[in-house]
Structures are given as C-alpha cells and as structure tokens.
Amino acid sequence: MFRSPIKHCRACGAPVVYRLPDDGDTRERAICTACRTVHYENPLNVVGTVPYLGERVLLCKRNIEPRWGKWTLPAGFMELGETALQGAARETDEEAGAHFQIEGLFSVLSVPRVGQVHLFYRARLLDEQFAPGHETIEARLFSEAEVPWEELAFRTVRETLLRFFADQRLGTFGVHSVDID
Amino acid sequence: MFRSPIKHCRACGAPVVYRLPDDGDTRERAICTACRTVHYENPLNVVGTVPYLGERVLLCKRNIEPRWGKWTLPAGFMELGETALQGAARETDEEAGAHFQIEGLFSVLSVPRVGQVHLFYRARLLDEQFAPGHETIEARLFSEAEVPWEELAFRTVRETLLRFFADQRLGTFGVHSVDID
Numbered sequence: 001m002f003r004s005p006i007k008h009c010r011a012c013g014a015p016v017v018y019r020l021p022d023d024g025d026t027r028e029r030a031i032c033t034a035c036r037t038v039h040y041e042n043p044l045n046v047v048g049t050v051p052y053l054g055e056r057v058l059l060c061k062r063n064i065e066p067r068w069g070k071w072t073l074p075a076g077f078m079e080l081g082e083t084a085l086q087g088a089a090r091e092t093d094e095e096a097g098a099h100f101q102i103e104g105l106f107s108v109l110s111v112p113r114v115g116q117v118h119l120f121y122r123a124r125l126l127d128e129q130f131a132p133g134h135e136t137i138e139a140r141l142f143s144e145a146e147v148p149w150e151e152l153a154f155r156t157v158r159e160t161l162l163r164f165f166a167d168q169r170l171g172t173f174g175v176h177s178v179d180i181d
Numbered sequence: 182m183f184r185s186p187i188k189h190c191r192a193c194g195a196p197v198v199y200r201l202p203d204d205g206d207t208r209e210r211a212i213c214t215a216c217r218t219v220h221y222e223n224p225l226n227v228v229g230t231v232p233y234l235g236e237r238v239l240l241c242k243r244n245i246e247p248r249w250g251k252w253t254l255p256a257g258f259m260e261l262g263e264t265a266l267q268g269a270a271r272e273t274d275e276e277a278g279a280h281f282q283i284e285g286l287f288s289v290l291s292v293p294r295v296g297q298v299h300l301f302y303r304a305r306l307l308d309e310q311f312a313p314g315h316e317t318i319e320a321r322l323f324s325e326a327e328v329p330w331e332e333l334a335f336r337t338v339r340e341t342l343l344r345f346f347a348d349q350r351l352g353t354f355g356v357h358s359v360d361i362d
C-alpha cells in the first residue's frame with residue numbers, strides 16, 4: 001500500500017496544492033484549488049497475531065511482495081468496519097487458516113518511517129492444522145531456537161517475537177509499546 | 182475529519198468506480214477508470230493521554246466541533262512522521278499546555294462505527310500550570326467524583342477514565358484493549 005503524493009482532489013478531480021490550511025493547522029495539507037477541500041493523510045494500522053502452541057510460534061512464509069519468501073507473523077492492513085482484534089483474527093484466518101483463540105493485546109509498535117502502527121494480539125492455537133491462503137507459501141511452527149531470525153520479513157515481527165519468547169520464559173505476558181526508528 | 186466517498190483519482194483526477202480489484206482482494210475499492218490506481222481507505226488513529234496529578238485527572242473543555250463545550254482528554258489525529266507516543270505528547274501540549282512525563286500505554290479502543298482506533302498513554306503531571314491552546318476553552322483537574330460524566334465528549338474518554346480510576350484504586354495500571362460498538 002504505497003502512497004504517492006496527492007495530485008488531484010478526490011471530491012472534484014481538480015489539482016491540489018500543498019499549503020497550510022486557513023484553520024490554524026500547522027502542517028501543510030493537500031488542498032483543492034477548485035472546491036477547497038482539505039485532504040489529510042495519516043498513519044495506517046497493521047493488525048496481526050502471535051499464534052502459539054506450547055513453546056512454538058506459527059510463522060508464515062510470504063507469497064507476496066514486499067519481502068516475498070521471508071517469514072512473518074500473520075498480519076495485514078486494518079479495514080474500515082472492523083475492530084483491531086477482528087482484523088487481527090481475519091488476517092490469521094486468511095494467511096494461515098489456523099484455528100485459534102485470541103487471548104489479548106500483546107504489542108503496539110510505531111513505525112514512523114513508513115507511517116504505520118502495528119498491533120499484535122496473542123492467539124492460542126487449538127490444533128496444528130493450517131490451511132494457508134494464496135498470500136502464504138507455507139505456515140509452520142517454530143520454537144525460539146528454530147525461528148529463522150535472519151529471514152524475518154519485518155522489524156515489528158522480530159521485536160514482537162523477541163518479547164513474546166522473553167515473556168513466555170517469565171511465565172507472564174505484558175503489553176509492549178515499542179517505537180521503531 | 183469526515184470522509185466522503187472517493188469520486189476522483191488522486192493520481193490523475195479521472196472518475197473512480199467502486200469494484201473488486203483483480204488481485205484477489207475481497208473488498209470493493211475505489212479504482213480509477215483511467216490509470217487503474219486502486220485507492221484504499223483505512224481506519225484512523227486518535228492519540229492522547231490521561232494526564233494525572235495524584236488522584237485527579239486533567240480534562241479539556243472543547244472549543245471545536247464536534248462536541249463543542251464537552252469535556253475530553255487531550256487527544257487528536259495521529260500524524261505521519263510521528264510515533265503514537267509522540268502524537269499523544271504533542272496533543273497534550275497543544276490542547277492543554279501541560280508539563281508532564283509519559284509513563285506508558287494505557288488503553289487501545291477500537292471504534293469501528295467511525296473507523297477509528299484511540300490510543301491513550303498515562304502522563305504524570307509535573308505541576309498544575311496549564312496553557313490551553315485555541316482548541317480548548319478551559320483545562321482543569323477533576324477527582325473521580327468531580328468528573329462531569331454526563332458532559333464527556335466521547336465514549337472512548339469515558340471508558341478510559343473509568344478504567345483509569347479503577348486501576349488507580351487497585352494501585353496497579355494495566356493496558357486495556359476495548360471494543361466500542
């Protein structure tokens with residue numbers, strides 16, 4: 001979901017210019033030269049889960065760009081009309097076809113460089129049957145030692161997994177708020 | 182930040198139609214009839230704080246629509262280029278002019294009806310000097326009994342305050358994930 005600059009107004013199609021609005025806003029916005037509509041651009045949420053069974057965590061090998069062939073936790077862009085938890089469950093179903101029970105929020109990671117916030121929920125797997133969708137080459141369980149740490153798709157996945165295994169050793173799960181440069 | 186339907190392509194200005202994309206996506210998207218760009222619309226994040234001093238919490242009386250004259254926690258739309266925590270701190274500075282130290286994530290509330298996720302951080306106030314900006318009529322501290330519960334601007338503020346005072350009585354703060362119908 002790459003975002004190029006706004007060039008035209010979504011309401012009327014006329015060109016926009018980037019300038020300060022007249023309402024005291026301190027940031028330049030794309031403003032329509034014809035109908036004056038102010039167009040805002042804001043961060044996007046990526047929602048997903050840490051699906052686990054005992055000591056092992058489920059990872060999916062990506063069949064899509066970016067990071068084709070790299071391993072990830074099931075996650076994707078949150079959609080309108082759903083809660084963060086519903087989106088995380090939907091992505092886990094779509095990408096892994098797993099059977100699970102969501103247990104709670106686990107990590108909230110801001111990635112300002114790409115304008116995203118990633119939210120991961122803990123999901124206890126109910127069995128080892130997976131049915132990955134078309135976005136996934138393979139879905140399988142990894143112990144901490146087996147995780148392909150050098151082949152993970154995203155920093156947010158790495159930071160979430162590190163905290164998950166650490167908390168599991170402690171025997172208690174926190175909720176982690178993380179900033180990623 | 183009301184969002185009307187997309188009528189024109191932000192890249193080329195031509196009309197769009199809402200239909201299923203050709204990439205396996207299962208949701209209708211606004212797709213340009215000329216350059217074929219697919220335009221996505223996703224939930225927005227509102228970031229803010231629960232600024233507190235001892236037993237009391239800082240609320241701001243809104244000088245803007247919606248909910249002019251109602252009381253709220255300092256919060257606003259997260260911007261590109263900042264973390265959720267940075268956005269929460271910025272809004273607290275802009276709306277209340279408070280001096281504070283952020284202590285940690287406190288609540289994550291999904292509001293699918295309006296396509297938003299609200300994130301609140303605990304902020305310990307360092308003094309009682311406030312300098313509200315133009316979006317705020319008045320900023321003041323309220324004990325739990327003094328909070329104008331019937332005059333709060335948003336459900337997410339109410340749900341966050343209820344959990345804050347409950348945790349404060351317990352003597353330990355959790356991180357709360359809440360869905361609001």
Ligand SMILES: [Zn+2]
Nearest residue numbers: 009012032035
């Ligand atoms: Zn326009």
Ligand SMILES: [Zn+2]
Nearest residue numbers: 190193213216
């Ligand atoms: Zn176009």
